[in-house]
Amino acid sequence: MTATAPSLFPTLDAIREGGKGKVAAALSAIEANPGPAADLLDKAYAEPKGIALGITGPPGAGKSTMINALIAGWRKAGQTVAVLAVDPSSRASGGALLGDRVRMRSDPEDNGVFIRSVAARNRLGGLADIAYPAAILLRAVYDRVIIESVGVGQSETDITSVSDSVVLCIQPASGDSLQFMKAGIAEIPDIAVVTKADIGAAATRALSDLKGALSLSHRDADVWAPECLSVSVTSGAGLSPLFEAFARHEAWLRDGGRLARLRAVKARDWVETEIASEFGRKGLALAEREFFNDWNNRPFTTIRRAAAEFRVLRTPSHGA
Template identity: 35%
Template structure:
């Protein structure tokens, strides 16, 4: 196995095997991988080639047309600018994924064949974490440097919306046309999260129209004073309304000029996810430990970032487990 650092030039050239191999380092739970990630990220950051991609979250009800729409938008985004490159990370419910390969007949994002400016990857979600995988954010930290736009597709089941809000620069919630009263059943908590709503399948004109008005009305109740939350009406099949979404995205993309601010915003997310990781791995005891050490940010700063801090915690856990084992066997002797 080559040193992953050697794969970086090929990853910048968008060679798929190199990107896939690097991603596997970012999905690897073993302590040694934390060290590799640290070195990879340091190399990417100092390369002067980081693309500082924006993260877009697309979530929504199963079958609303997320993959179809994401595929259409992705193709348009790269058609619009020959230098642009884009990755899609689709988080699939675990039942659909076996040993990393996709089973079943779920519609996949379809890209123009052979265009290396588009990269697709799927991940199995952790059931207990909602729609997102334990390593989604970890992989995004890598893709940030390699692509201009990174789209995360998740199945909306409540928790995933909350996670995606912590992760993405913009969150889109996809709905399909509903009967007017169904919309009232959407949980208010979920309605608070998205930056934009998309009523896809608006080729079903009447139902889409009703849904639009019902959504507008409930947003006025749930998010008063925010009466301009964008609601797009699209059809991923006919192309209707896609240009409006594209214009919105391009506008947002063009506002992103300050590299230092983008890096700082990624760092804030790293702090959030580091704390979450400690909680997942070590529970409440872990959180107590973090606060005794001055908090996640403090520990990360001392350890040279997210991966250094992860490595320090994993080492400490290994050591204390060994100590615990020997104490217990002493007691039993």
């Protein structure tokens, strides 16, 4: 057992009360010491406050610009907002390159907005390992958590494990809606947005492509029917309907306990994926037998226990 220094992590209450400096420090501590963070993260998992929104789409589709508009709208409505920008360009270096990709600004004086960029480190094109724990912590602190991730191919399915609502952004005349349809991605988004609607006819065409793709993929009556809309942040057109679509999806999620059920499914999925990617399918099967009794109350502790046990078992052959 590793000894955990009690001062390593603030309590969840201290983070909630401490403003964004405290939140930033907590995320850095989690990144540096993911194992010992398990208690804090399990508490955050058990006490969700807000809704997490995943925004995905190809590079340059207008995701960050849209997020700026969402921040403004939600702040005006008195909601607190956190943004986690998953940066794929920094995969090789392992460090988040702030600035050029994160075209979002926030008032440093406003404790109701928190923006952070994290590197997509391990999984090709997927979300950073830190993204899920970070989203869980932010979800316990802020009313809205937005996760921005670049979708390239199939891997944007990863965004669903950290998001209660998934938004796909497509820009007009890019052919992306057809690409997504072919890749089967059309089944993922809860809300699909054609961005830059001020471009005109191409946006109208992209919207009808997208509607076609998504209506094909929707078959089950108890499954959310994806909504398609077009938005221009430049002109403001379509922004109100976008906020209304979020509100409708949230109401649907909160109806009859769906939100808690879906979160549990996604959390289980994440725990299994983490363990399987570290220790393989055999490791996962063993972990499920040995460590999973209490997983839903303590998903992060479950992973920590399995990892600690398996690393001990593995050490001799690795000679470290």
